[in-house]
Amino acid sequence: MQYLFFFVVGLSLVGSIASSSNSIQDFVDQLLSKYDNKLDVIEKNPLLVERIYRYYQQKYPRAEQSRDFDSTILMKHKEIFKENLKMILAHNQNPQSTFKLKLNHMSDWTDEESAAIRAKIPVEPIKTMSRIGTVQQRTLTVPDTYDWRNQTRVPNAVTPIKDQRHCGSCYAFAMVGALEKTYAQIYNASGPLSAQQLIDCSYESGCEGGSFVGTFRYIKDNGDRLNLEKDYPSTPNGAKQDKCQNSSGQVLNYNQTFALQYRQLPTNNEAYMKQTVYEQGPIYVYYNAGKREGNNTVLREASTKFDHYATGIYDVPGCPTHENMNHAMVIIGYGTENGTDYWLVKNSWGASWGDNGYIKIKRNSNMCGIATWPFYAGLF
Known part of the structure; x- marks a missing residue:
C-alpha cells in the first residue's frame, strides 16, 4: 500500500x-x-x-x-x-563517496554516443613532445587555494563554459581554454577563442580527436593567429566543416617581443603543476575519462561516474594513469576541501554537465592520468 x-x-x-x-x-x-x-x-x-x-x-x-x-x-x-x-x-x-552524481543530458546516451565525445589521443606525437620544449622545476611559494575565474591579475582569463556536442573535439576546446588567458593579457578583453577554427583548420582529425602539439603547430604556422568565437562560430552540431572558413584572427604575441610558445611540465609532478597554474595560468591536461564499451569494470565505472559528476571531489580508485587517455581539459585552479586536495577543471560538455561545467578532481594522486602529460601555452 x-x-x-x-x-x-x-x-x-x-x-x-x-x-x-x-x-x-x-x-x-x-x-x-x-x-x-x-x-x-x-x-x-x-x-x-x-x-x-x-x-x-x-x-x-x-x-x-x-x-x-x-x-x-x-x-x-x-x-x-x-x-x-x-x-x-x-x-x-x-x-x-567524496562526490555526488546527477542526471544530465547524457543520461540516456548509448555507449557509442558516449565514446564519440572522447577523443582519440595520438600516441606518437606525445612521445616526441618533450624534445620540443620543457620547463625546469622551481620552488615557489603559492597560495593554498586559487581560482582563475575570481582573480584580478588578468581579468577575463576564463571564459564561459562551451559545449563540444557529439564531437570528439575536446583537444580544440582545451587549447582555446588554455590560451584565453593569453588573449586577455594582450588585449585586456574577454574573448572566447574559436575552437571551431581548430576543428576545421588544424592538422588534427576534426571530430575524431587530436593532440596538443598538432593543434599548437597549426596556430604557430598561422602566424600565432586564432579567431574569436564570434568571428568563427561553432557549427550547430559541433561537427567539422568541409574546409577551413577563415584562417585569420587575433595575434597572440607582443609584436614578437614575447612569442607564443608552450612548455611541457614534468610528468607526475603535481606540486609543480600547482606552481604553474598560479604563476602562469590555466594548463592543458590529458585525462582518462573512462569508456563504457568492453569488459573493463574500472573504465566503465570511471566513464559512467565522470559522465554524471555533480559536485564534490572526483575520485575513482584504480583509474589508469597512462593508458587509454581519451579526453583533454583545462585546469583553472586548485584547493582543498574537507582535507582532500583537488584540481579545479574546466570541461567542454556544456554547463548542464558537472558543477556548472566544472569538476573538482582529486589532486596529488595523478587521478586518471591528469598529471601524466600537462602543458602550459603562453608568452615567453
Whole structure:
C-alpha cells in the first residue's frame, strides 16, 4: 500500500513540477526524499520511471523524437536512463563517496554516443613532445587555494563554459581554454577563442580527436593567429566543416617581443603543476575519462561516474594513469576541501554537465592520468 500511495502521489507531482525550473536530479531527489530504499521504489514503479523519463525528454529532447517513433530505439534509451538513474541513486547514498552524481543530458546516451565525445589521443606525437620544449622545476611559494575565474591579475582569463556536442573535439576546446588567458593579457578583453577554427583548420582529425602539439603547430604556422568565437562560430552540431572558413584572427604575441610558445611540465609532478597554474595560468591536461564499451569494470565505472559528476571531489580508485587517455581539459585552479586536495577543471560538455561545467578532481594522486602529460601555452 505504501508504494501504491507513492505511485499515485508521484505521478501527480511529475505533472506539477514538469513546468518548473528545477533540474531533473532535484526533482527526483525531492520525489524520493521520504524513502530509504529509493532503488526499490524505482524498481517497483515502472510507470513512475516512464513519467520521469518523459519529463527528462522535455528537458533534453533527442533527434529520434522528431522522427517517426521507433519504439525499439526509444525503449533502449529509456532502459539506459533507468540504469543510470539507479546507479546515481546508489552512489549518492554511499556515505564514503567524496562526490555526488546527477542526471544530465547524457543520461540516456548509448555507449557509442558516449565514446564519440572522447577523443582519440595520438600516441606518437606525445612521445616526441618533450624534445620540443620543457620547463625546469622551481620552488615557489603559492597560495593554498586559487581560482582563475575570481582573480584580478588578468581579468577575463576564463571564459564561459562551451559545449563540444557529439564531437570528439575536446583537444580544440582545451587549447582555446588554455590560451584565453593569453588573449586577455594582450588585449585586456574577454574573448572566447574559436575552437571551431581548430576543428576545421588544424592538422588534427576534426571530430575524431587530436593532440596538443598538432593543434599548437597549426596556430604557430598561422602566424600565432586564432579567431574569436564570434568571428568563427561553432557549427550547430559541433561537427567539422568541409574546409577551413577563415584562417585569420587575433595575434597572440607582443609584436614578437614575447612569442607564443608552450612548455611541457614534468610528468607526475603535481606540486609543480600547482606552481604553474598560479604563476602562469590555466594548463592543458590529458585525462582518462573512462569508456563504457568492453569488459573493463574500472573504465566503465570511471566513464559512467565522470559522465554524471555533480559536485564534490572526483575520485575513482584504480583509474589508469597512462593508458587509454581519451579526453583533454583545462585546469583553472586548485584547493582543498574537507582535507582532500583537488584540481579545479574546466570541461567542454556544456554547463548542464558537472558543477556548472566544472569538476573538482582529486589532486596529488595523478587521478586518471591528469598529471601524466600537462602543458602550459603562453608568452615567453
